[in-house]
Amino acid sequence: MIDIHSHILPGVDDGPGDEEGTLALLRRMAADGITEVAATPHMLDGRYDVSRDRMLEGVERVRRLVEEEVPSLTVHPGAEVLVHPDLPDRLARGEVATLSEGGRYILVEMSFQVVPVELGRLLFEIQLKGVVPVLAHPERTRQVQRRPEILDPLVEAGVLMQINASSLTGDLGEAERGAALALVERGVAHIVASDAHDPVSRPSRMKEAQHLLMDLVGQEETDRMVAERPRRILAGEEVVVPMPGKLSGTNARRTGCRNTPIWKRVFSWQ
Secondary structure, three states: OEEOOEOOOOOOOOOOOOHHHHHHHHHHHHHOOOOEEEOOOEEOOOOOOOOHHHHHHHHHHHHHHHHHHOOOOEEEOOOEEEOOOOHHHHHHOOOOOOHHHOOOEEEEEOOOOOOOOOHHHHHHHHHHOOOEEEEEOHHHOHHHHHOHHHHHHHHHOOOEEEEEHHHHOOOOOHHHHHHHHHHHHHOOOOEEEOOEOOOOOOOOOHHHHHHHHHHHHHHHHHHHHHHHHHHHHHHOOOOOEEOOOOOOOOOOOOOEEOOOOHHHOOOOOO
């Protein structure tokens, strides 16, 4: 499995505080079936002073640890970037990181309360720069928990959705689990990632989530969510996803969309 969302860098954000904690987490992730992982510390969230350079330094530090202690893991650079009014400009100036530093995909997060009214405009501006937004754990946002369909227009416009393995397993709460399952049912959950922070309270739950998905969407779609799409994202390749719409069966097939530019869609959050 390939994980595009994790907090594994020591002493950088709310992930491990030191290298010992990082190693414990990485060993847990490897045991959970993860072979590649993107280090995605928080950026622009106002809590942690994480620059692109600091992230890259942390990744090199972890790569040295992995080479000696967990050689089965490959570590990629990245960031979890808070939706911010000047995010498109900072992206253009190279101040924020893209996934695997490939310049094609960026992992963004939003408030846990509401979908920001400016979200569509900001994601539109990011796409104008040739970068595809990947929205991190939308199932944790209260407004999405109440109305999962609110994400449909974004998906139709080419935004990818990443849900947390720990949401599917219920470790983050019943509201998160219900929303994650609803997004899977609607076909708008494209990638599952660990969002792991530590080996005890926020470990990787990828293997358990993989088993749950097998019952929900079958082998082929599960593989796409935990391996194929994440691999393509880290490689900077095109990702084809289904159009929104309730699944009619375990292996329901739907016509995919190829990241249709967001400016070709008009939508409202109300």
